[in-house]
Amino acid sequence: MSFRLEKAKDADIQKTIDVLNELFDSQSLAVLSTQRDSQPYCNLVAFIVTGDLKGLIFATTRATRKYENISSNSNVALLVDNRNNQISDFHDAMAVNISGTVVELKGDEREKYIQFYLTKHPHLEDFVRSPSCALMMVAVESYIIVNRFQNVMVLHVEK
Amino acid sequence: MKFSIPIEHITPADKDCVGGKAYSLSALNKQGFRIPYALSVTTEAYNHYTHRNGLHERISLELHRKNFHEMRWEEMWDASLRIRNMFLTSKLPDDLEQNLRGLIEKIFSGKAVVVRSSAPGEDSAGASFAGLHDSFVNIKGADAILYHIRMVWASLWSDAALLYRQELGLDVTKSTMAVLVQEIIKGEKSGVVFSQNPDDETQAVIESVYGLNQGLVDGTVEPDRWFLARESGRVVSHIPALRDKIMAPAPEGTTLVQLPKKIQALPPLNSEETARVFALAMQSEIVWGYPQDVEWTFHNDQLYTLQSRPITTIGQGRSGDERPWYLSLKRSFENLKTLRKKIEDELIPQMEGVANELARIDLNTLSDEELIGQIKEREAIFDHWEKVYWSDFIPFAHGMRLFGQVYNDTIRPEDPYEFMDLLSGAGMVSLRRNSLLEELADFIRNDEQLRQTLEQNREFLKNEDFSSKLDSFVESFGDLSCSTAQCFQGSDAVIRILLELASRPKDKIRTHDKNTEELSQNYLSHFPDDQQAFAAELLDLASASYRLRDNDNMYLGRIEGQMLYALREGLARINSQGTYAPDSLSAKEVIRMLQDPNYTPKTSAQKEEQEQAMPFKSVPRQLTGQPAGPGVCQGLARVILSPADLAAFKAGEIMICDAIDPNMTFVVPLAAGIVERRGGMLIHGAIIAREYGLPCVTGVPDATALIKTGDALTVDGYLGIVVIGT
Numbered sequence: 111m112s113f114r115l116e117k118a119k120d121a122d123i124q125k126t127i128d129v130l131n132e133l134f135d136s137q138s139l140a141v142l143s144t145q146r147d148s149q150p151y152c153n154l155v156a157f158i159v160t161g162d163l164k165g166l167i168f169a170t171t172r173a174t175r176k177y178e179n180i181s182s183n184s185n186v187a188l189l190v191d192n193r194n195n196q197i198s199d200f201h202d203a204m205a206v207n208i209s210g211t212v213v214e215l216k217g218d219e220r221e222k223y224i225q226f227y228l229t230k231h232p233h234l235e236d237f238v239r240s241p242s243c244a245l246m247m248v249a250v251e252s253y254i255i256v257n258r259f260q261n262v263m264v265l266h267v268e269k
Numbered sequence: 270m271k272f273s274i275p276i277e278h279i280t281p282a283d284k285d286c287v288g289g290k291a292y293s294l295s296a297l298n299k300q301g302f303r304i305p306y307a308l309s310v311t312t313e314a315y316n317h318y319t320h321r322n323g324l325h326e327r328i329s330l331e332l333h334r335k336n337f338h339e340m341r342w343e344e345m346w347d348a349s350l351r352i353r354n355m356f357l358t359s360k361l362p363d364d365l366e367q368n369l370r371g372l373i374e375k376i377f378s379g380k381a382v383v384v385r386s387s388a389p390g391e392d393s394a395g396a397s398f399a400g401l402h403d404s405f406v407n408i409k410g411a412d413a414i415l416y417h418i419r420m421v422w423a424s425l426w427s428d429a430a431l432l433y434r435q436e437l438g439l440d441v442t443k444s445t446m447a448v449l450v451q452e453i454i455k456g457e458k459s460g461v462v463f464s465q466n467p468d469d470e471t472q473a474v475i476e477s478v479y480g481l482n483q484g485l486v487d488g489t490v491e492p493d494r495w496f497l498a499r500e501s502g503r504v505v506s507h508i509p510a511l512r513d514k515i516m517a518p519a520p521e522g523t524t525l526v527q528l529p530k531k532i533q534a535l536p537p538l539n540s541e542e543t544a545r546v547f548a549l550a551m552q553s554e555i556v557w558g559y560p561q562d563v564e565w566t567f568h569n570d571q572l573y574t575l576q577s578r579p580i581t582t583i584g585q586g587r588s589g590d591e592r593p594w595y596l597s598l599k600r601s602f603e604n605l606k607t608l609r610k611k612i613e614d615e616l617i618p619q620m621e622g623v624a625n626e627l628a629r630i631d632l633n634t635l636s637d638e639e640l641i642g643q644i645k646e647r648e649a650i651f652d653h654w655e656k657v658y659w660s661d662f663i664p665f666a667h668g669m670r671l672f673g674q675v676y677n678d679t680i681r682p683e684d685p686y687e688f689m690d691l692l693s694g695a696g697m698v699s700l701r702r703n704s705l706l707e708e709l710a711d712f713i714r715n716d717e718q719l720r721q722t723l724e725q726n727r728e729f730l731k732n733e734d735f736s737s738k739l740d741s742f743v744e745s746f747g748d749l750s751c752s753t754a755q756c757f758q759g760s761d762a763v764i765r766i767l768l769e770l771a772s773r774p775k776d777k778i779r780t781h782d783k784n785t786e787e788l789s790q791n792y793l794s795h796f797p798d799d800q801q802a803f804a805a806e807l808l809d810l811a812s813a814s815y816r817l818r819d820n821d822n823m824y825l826g827r828i829e830g831q832m833l834y835a836l837r838e839g840l841a842r843i844n845s846q847g848t849y850a851p852d853s854l855s856a857k858e859v860i861r862m863l864q865d866p867n868y869t870p871k872t873s874a875q876k877e878e879q880e881q882a883m884p885f886k887s888v889p890r891q892l893t894g895q896p897a898g899p900g901v902c903q904g905l906a907r908v909i910l911s912p913a914d915l916a917a918f919k920a921g922e923i924m925i926c927d928a929i930d931p932n933m934t935f936v937v938p939l940a941a942g943i944v945e946r947r948g949g950m951l952i953h954g955a956i957i958a959r960e961y962g963l964p965c966v967t968g969v970p971d972a973t974a975l976i977k978t979g980d981a982l983t984v985d986g987y988l989g990i991v992v993i994g995t
Contacts, residue, residue, distance in 0.1 A: 173901070173983035173992040174891075232323025233330060240987040242901045 112164070114266040126265055127163060130253060133192060133204060134159045138231065140208070141189040142168065144179035151179055157188070158230045159250075164267055166208060166248040167215075167227050169238045177244060184211045186248060200259050207254040215245045223247065272314040272368045275376065276307040286311040288387030288447035290576050293557070300556055302549075302574045305383075305452040308376055312389060312445040314365055315422050321362040328352055328426060329441045334893060334989070335948075337434070339970050343949030346670065347895055349428040350950075354677060354685040356423035361415065369418070373411045373450065380452060381409045381518070384417040385576070386424060387447045401429045402446070406483050407453055407518045414450060420678075421448045454573045455518055456566025458537040460485060460492060463580055464550035465499065465560035472505060473497045475546050477537045482564060482575075483523050484516030489603055490525070493536045495543050502547050509536055520797065525603070545572050553577045602807065605668050609813055612665055616657060620824040623650060627831040632838040640839055641860050647832040648856045654828050668814030669951055672807055679795045684899075686950055686959075691788040691808070692815040693960050703938055706770060709738055713771035720771065723764055739763070765916050769939055773920040818956060826930065832856070839863055889975045889993055895948050896989035898958035898965030904941040906980040908973050909933065923984055925976045929954035937961055942984035944991050946972040958986075966991050 115123045140157045143150055153176050155168035166188065170177050180186065191205035215223050223245055224238055237243055253265040271286070279287050279295035287295070287309040298304050319325040331348055340348070361369070386402035403424035405417045424430070425446040430439060438444070459482035466472040476485060476492035484490030491510040498505055512533045517526045538546065546565060549572060553561040557579065564575040627647065635643060669692065676688035712735040713720045719732045789808065796804040839859040861868050907922040909915060918924070918936040926933070928947040934957045937943070941963070945954040948968020958965030964986030969975075976982070976993060983992040 171985060171988065171990065173903075173985060173990070228323075233326030235323065235327065237988065240985075241899075242985045242987045242990075 112162075112268045114268055115263065123265070126255065126263065129204075130163060130206065130255070130265075131159075133190060133206060136192060137190050140166075140168070142176060143187045143189070144176050145183055145185075146175075146179045151175055155188075156231050156234060157190070158227050160226075163253075164250055166210070166250055167223055167245060168248075169227065169234065169243055169245050171240070171242050172244050173242070180212055180246070184213065186210065186212050188248070204255065204257040206256070208248070208250055209252050209254070210248040210250040212246050212248045215247050219247075220245050270313045270317065271311055272317065272365055273372055274309045274311060275372075276304070276309060279309060283309075283311075285389050286313055286447060288312070288389050288449070289578065290385060290387035291447060291449045292387075293577050294449070294574070297553065297556060297574055297577060300552075302553070303571060304574050305454050306376070307449050307451040308372060309387065310369060310418055310448040310450060312447045314369070315425075315445050315447070317365055318359075318361060318419075318422070321365075322359045324355055324359055325441070327355055331355075332426075332431075332441060334895070335968065335970070337431075340968070341948050342428070342432070343951055344895060344968050345431045346428040347948070347950045349426055349431055350673065350677075350685050352426040353420075353423040356419045357677065357681050358683070359419075361419070366415070369415060370411050373414050377414070377450070377452065379409065381407045382414060383449075383451045383453050383575075384408055384414060384421055385449045385451060386421045387449045388425065389445065389447065401427060401433060403427065406481060406523050407521060409521060413521065418448050418450070422446050451575070453518070454566050454568045454575070456481065456568045456573070458542075459566035459575075460537070460546070460564075462546050462550040462563050462565065463560070464554040464563070465580060466496065467580060469496075471499055473499050473502075473547055473550060475538070475543055477546075478510075478515060479512065479528055479532065479537050480515030480517050480526075481523055482516075482566060484514070484525065486564075490514055490516055493538070495538070497543070497547050499551075502544060502551075504540070504543060507536070512537075520799070542567065549574065602671065602810070605665065605671065605810055605814075606806075608661060608665050609668070609810060612661060612817060613813070616661060617824060620654060620828060623654070624824070624827040624831055627828070632835060635838075637842065637863050640835065640842070641863055644832075644835045644839060644856050644860055647828075647835050651825075651828050651832045654825055658825055662817065665814055666818050666951055668810050669818065672811030672814070675804075675807060676792060680792060687788070688811075689815075689950070689956070689959055691785060691792060692812055693785070693956075703935055705738075706767065706935060707938065709735065710767050710770035712738070713767060720768065723768060766918070766935060766939075769918065769920055773939070815956070818951065818953065892969050892972070892975060892991045892993070894944070894966040894969035894972075894989045894991065895950070896986055897945075897950055897955035897967040898943070898963055898986045900942070900962065900964035900986045901983065902942040902964045902986075903981070903983045906944075906976050906978055906982050907940075908976060908978045910973060914978075923982050925972055925978075926954070927973050928952070929957065937963070942966075942982075942986065944969055944972050944976065944982075944984060946970065 113123050113127070115126060134157075138156055139154045142153045142155045144153075145151060153170075155170065155176075157166055157168045159166050186209075188208040189205060190208065191203060193199040193203040193205070196202075227238060227245065228235055231238075238245065250267050252267060255263045255265065271283075274283060274287060276291065276295050276298060279292060281292075284292045291307065291309040294304050294307065295309075319328070331352055334348075335344070360366075383404060383406050385404040388402060401424075403421055405420060408414050408417050425439075425444060433439075458477060458479055460475060460477035461482065462476070463474045466474045473496075475495040475497065477495075478485045478490045478492045480490075485492045491512075493510045493512070494508040496505045496507075497503060512528055514525050515528045516523050518524075549565060550561055550563050553563050553574070557577070559579040561577050562580045563577040566573050566575060627650070630643065632640065632643065669689075672692070673685075673688045676682075676691070677685055680687070682688075712732060713723065716732060716735075719735060792808065793801060793804055836856060836859050839862070843859070843862045902923065904921050904923045906925050907914070907918050909918075909924060909926040912933065915933060915936050918939055920939045921941050922939070923942045923944060924936065924940045925944045926946070929937075929943070929945055930953070934953065937957050938961060940961075943954050943958045943963055943965040945952070945965070945967040946969055947954070949955065950967075952967060955965055955967050964984045966984055966986060966989050968989075969991060972991075976991070980993050981995050984990075985992070
């Protein structure tokens with residue numbers, strides 16, 4: 111397995127992967143965090159995660175702060191969660207912090223992953239196919255999973 | 270899920286999912302009316318299709334790009350065109366395709382059909398919106414039928430429907446469309462009947478033509494008309510038509526053909542037939558309990574009901590409702606050909622004549638009283654031609670739209686505005702002017718001494734070729750600054766622009782033969798031999814329409830220029846000391862000042878921006894408009910508020926304006942991109958931007974207020990976004 115869950119058995123790891131996949135299927139938007147000159151900056155992005163959980167893809171036009179920030183520092187974090195804005199969120203909701211580095215996909219890779227991206231976001235076809243739009247791939251290094259208010263687990267993606 | 274229901278199986282419970290038209294026919298069928306056999310493609314099919322392929326949300330994104338009340342008609346047309354293209358390029362999901370294809374092949378097996386819209390609520394009493402959605406006549410084969418079903422779905426979002434969205438209750442989350450696939454009855458005579466005349470409630474009206482009634486419905490073929498007493502069915506009057514042409518089935522679709530001479534003399538209906546049609550309408554009224562508008566056709570002496578709906582009319586809006594005017598722009602091909610002849614042979618020569626005649630009058634020599642007379646006369650002349658502009662020239666722009674629609678339907682290109690590239694070979698006056706400017710700039714590029722002379726002292730020109738060319742330019746196009754609406758520039762402007770043009774390399778200029786020939790051949794190759802003539806004629810008409818879209822305003826600009834000359838002369842007389850410099854001139858005020866020495870109009874005092882007490886500052890970062898010219902560019906903004914701002918335009922700047930006037934386009938070759946408040950793809954700004962291959966975003970509300978000259982901008986003409994700042 112190319113995942114490492116601290117002090118866990120393979121069966122636990124598979125269970126965590128299933129939970130993550132379920133969460134990612136249920137959510138279309140993630141909060142993306144970039145930085146510039148040590149000032150963090152957040153955005154909502156429509157994302158999709160690759161089947162092996164090693165990559166996360168989102169799209170942005172190039173004349174944006176987030177694209178500029180990424181160009182100078184490719185380290186990013188994203189947050190995906192399933193909160194409902196209810197009090198029950200405190201015990202019920204799950205949030206996942208995704209850390210990694212991001213690159214822009216070009217050429218055939220871009221076309222390949224656009225097809226994949228559109229399976230989840232078909233309505234973004236015009237946007238993502240625009241030559242002014244960049245398709246970005248985050249090489250995920252870790253998933254930090256928070257549930258039951260303060261239960262935290264780290265899933266490392268091994269290279 | 271019931272994606273489709275054969276007409277005989279429709280029950281009252283299906284009313285909402287088969288739509289008004291299908292439901293009404295199925296009910297009449299049960300009452301013994303003769304109807305063509307039909308299959309209803311339900312709203313569930315539409316919903317399944319639009320949800321499965323993301324269209325549902327894509328339509329929402331398109332329609333929420335901008336507030337409706339900020340959208341111009343042209344922008345609605347554009348939005349509608351883009352949505353239509355989404356339907357054209359999105360396939361049916363497999364399960365739906367299988368269901369429909371199977372039934373269509375089984376039921377119609379190669380027979381021609383009519384594919385009609387049947388929107389829920391569309392034909393209910395009090396909400397009849399005839400003609401807002403599309404129908405397609407004489408469609409053969411499962412592929413073509415399935416394709417036209419998508420076309421009818423797309424027409425749920427036609428520009429006309431968007432215009433009447435409130436009355437229709439059009440809502441992306443709720444609105445849906447059923448389709449009726451109806452066996453075609455190739456009737457020998459057809460028409461419509463109103464069981465009650467909208468203008469006289471004691472009468473019924475029959476309209477009838479030879480051939481298919483498509484020609485009558487779209488206004489191409491003039492019908493014979495009978496007025497009958499509702500009480501007795503007696504014919505009160507018969508108004509015959511010219512009857513030279515009829516709409517007949519073509520291999521696919523319909524075509525206008527000549528009616529044989531000997532038939533022309535006879536009205537399409539005899540007295541027995543008018544009685545049968547009248548009886549049909551009255552029976553339908555009894556079934557529904559409301560006066561009905563029934564479409565019918567006679568085939569082998571059998572009378573078929575094609576559709577029946579309650580009478581209500583659109584296009585008779587309250588005064589001030591300009592939507593009917595807009596809808597009237599949807600002129601037919603025939604109608605546009607006539608309009609073109611009028612514009613090219615009559616109106617433009619007249620406009621040129623008027624402008625030249627006015628230019629011959631020496632305003633200096635007139636007395637004040639005569640000058641007042643001239644101002645009044647010129648204002649009236651300008652008003653007259655401005656009205657002509659609205660009544661004849663703008664409707665003629667529909668030629669481009671008609672062509673665009675045919676082009677997109679035939680070629681199905683990725684880019685719904687590819688047809689504009691084909692039309693751009695048409696050569697507009699402003700482009701001729703701009704290419705002459707480039708020639709002049711070339712002199713400066715190649716002659717350093719000339720450049721220095723012009724920069725230092727513009728009076729002494731040693732280069733005679735240049736001088737004579739400049740003179741002939743000014744002769745042909747007038748002093749640039751004065752061919753614009755307001756001219757306070759002096760002739761320096763031409764030379765300043767020439768210097769600026771010369772400061773950047775020549776290769777930036779787009780040549781105009783870009784694939785036009787290829788596009789044109791590709792377009793024509795999509796038509797069968799017997800439609801080649803039509804295709805070529807339509808292209809020619811659209812090219813004329815494209816050309817005129819620019820030129821007409823230029824002709825109007827010359828007339829307006831003559832009015833402004835007279836105003837300037839008036840102002841100069843009142844204001845010989847130069848103490849009064851108004852921001853703008855109104856004829857009324859100039860006349861009043863000429864008559865009343867004590868009258869001084871209020872100058873619009875510059876309002877000082879009040880310091881905000883709030884500890885916040887709001888700055889726009891990214892503005893959205895409509896994508897109107899593909900490409901991305903970065904540069905500094907040059908906001909054009911008056912023609913005077915044009916002279917300061919520097920190469921590589923981005924032009925920000927309220928609305929590009931063709932008279933302003935001479936600086937376009939200098940621009941890196943264009944941002945315009947006024948929206949639409951067929952406006953001059955968008956046309957000229959495409960012509961020069963410049964990124965262009967139109968329809969940005971408050972563009973000239975939110976963007977300041979000198980702001981660093983990124984213009985994304987693919988997505989219609991303007992980013993301010995870095």
